[in-house]
Amino acid sequence: MKAMNPAQVALQELQNHGVSKQRIDFLIAHSHSVITTFQEPNGALPASPTFSAYKGYAWLRDGAFTSEGLSRFGDVVNVNRYHDWVSGVLTARRGQVDELIAKNRRGEEVPVSEMLPTRFTFEGMDGSDPWWDFQTDGYGMWIWAATTHATRHGVDLAKWRTGLEVAFDFAAEFWERNCYDWWEEHIDQTHGSTLGALFAGFEAIGNGGVLDTARSARAQELAKAVQTYLLENAVTTGRATDPIAPHLAKWVGNPAVDASLAACITPFHAISGESELAVNTIDAIERDLSFNFGVHRFAADVFFGGGQWLLLSCLVGWNKAAAGDIKGAAAYFAWVTQQALENGDMPEQVPGHLLHADHQQRWIDKWGTVATPLLWSHGMFLILADELGLISKEN
Numbered sequence: 081m082k083a084m085n086p087a088q089v090a091l092q093e094l095q096n097h098g099v100s101k102q103r104i105d106f107l108i109a110h111s112h113s114v115i116t117t118f119q120e121p122n123g124a125l126p127a128s129p130t131f132s133a134y135k136g137y138a139w140l141r142d143g144a145f146t147s148e149g150l151s152r153f154g155d156v157v158n159v160n161r162y163h164d165w166v167s168g169v170l171t172a173r174r175g176q177v178d179e180l181i182a183k184n185r186r187g188e189e190v191p192v193s194e195m196l197p198t199r200f201t202f203e204g205m206d207g208s209d210p211w212w213d214f215q216t217d218g219y220g221m222w223i224w225a226a227t228t229h230a231t232r233h234g235v236d237l238a239k240w241r242t243g244l245e246v247a248f249d250f251a252a253e254f255w256e257r258n259c260y261d262w263w264e265e266h267i268d269q270t271h272g273s274t275l276g277a278l279f280a281g282f283e284a285i286g287n288g289g290v291l292d293t294a295r296s297a298r299a300q301e302l303a304k305a306v307q308t309y310l311l312e313n314a315v316t317t318g319r320a321t322d323p324i325a326p327h328l329a330k331w332v333g334n335p336a337v338d339a340s341l342a343a344c345i346t347p348f349h350a351i352s353g354e355s356e357l358a359v360n361t362i363d364a365i366e367r368d369l370s371f372n373f374g375v376h377r378f379a380a381d382v383f384f385g386g387g388q389w390l391l392l393s394c395l396v397g398w399n400k401a402a403a404g405d406i407k408g409a410a411a412y413f414a415w416v417t418q419q420a421l422e423n424g425d426m427p428e429q430v431p432g433h434l435l436h437a438d439h440q441q442r443w444i445d446k447w448g449t450v451a452t453p454l455l456w457s458h459g460m461f462l463i464l465a466d467e468l469g470l471i472s473k474e475n
């Protein structure tokens with residue numbers, strides 16, 4: 081009997097979970113449509129067009145994964161438009177970054193309020209609403225996303241050179257400084273998944289062939305330095321209650337696991353997927369944070385009661401697929417398809433299994449119901465669909 085290819089294995093597993101091929105095809109097409117419908121005329125990708133606290137803003141973190149999903153779908157034109165927008169926004173920040181670097185090198189204190197923001201208005205400005213600005217991960221991620229897309233589709237990366245230089249110079253100068261994490265919390269810590277994203281950016285641009293020789297060499301050195309720092313510091317050493325050790329740590333000195341750490345393995349490759357550290361990290365995430373294939377951010381999460389995030393189920397599924405476990409990946413994918421609304425829209429999180437239910441109402445009162453659609457959820461869905469071989473190559 082002929083062995084089944086990954087797409088056939090995935091489809092069979094999806095069928096076992098009661099998910100039809102027709103529904104998958106619909107959700108793939110709908111995800112592309114949601115992302116491109118809400119993409120701004122100038123190329124910016126909003127995080128969520130209707131959610132009160134995100135309305136009017138584009139995050140580099142969300143955009144990196146959303147554009148990667150679109151790139152895998154095959155929509156080269158709209159992904160190019162996104163990277164054109166980021167590159168333009170960052171190029172306009174050249175002077176600001178030069179000043180930040182000069183100040184830092186003079187040994188003066190650079191306040192967080194002067195740093196490049198975490199999220200931009202669609203015109204490329206800082207927001208006027210207070211936010212947890214200063215997160216370096218997005219700068220590494222944008223570099224990673226632009227280079228990955230350019231390599232995949234044969235796009236000339238040099239068209240984004242000036243923006244890439246700004247992102248690189250900023251990340252290179254400040255990577256050692258503590259900042260807010262992926263979830264915009266704990267500015268006083270060094271976060272494992274922030275380091276993973278910085279590694280990915282340095283590694284990609286160090287070998288990207290578009291920066292000058294000095295910057296390229298520095299990027300290669302920094303990739304090594306970040307990786308070494310991660311391996312030496314953001315790793316658990318084991319405790320009586322935790323037989324899974326070593327695994328990557330939420331932050332240096334905090335032995336908890338955070339689902340975003342999976343990105344250090346796939347797609348950022350800061351650690352090899354075959355290493356004991358990688359296997360243990362995914363095991364710890366599944367043990368502590370995955371409930372019936374819906375993945376929580378971290379055990380202490382109280383945001384909207386601490387529900388399960390579609391984009392994190394996709395991230396864990398992506399890691400499973402990369403490790404060759406197509407059936408395991410398909411189980412996560414199935415769960416995600418089942419969380420989409422009837423019309424196909426995907427929320428940021430769902431409340432079926434809340435870690436801290438007593439906090440849910442407080443957030444609904446503050447910001448309204450959970451962000452839906454969240455473009456990052458749709459982007460991650462496209463990525464995992466592609467990993468499972470479910471996206472038609474005719475797009």
Ligand code: BGC
Nearest residue numbers: 127134139141142262263264
């Ligand atoms: C999340 C961030 C995300 C932002 C926009 C926040 O609630 O913690 O990771 O970038 O929403 O989607």
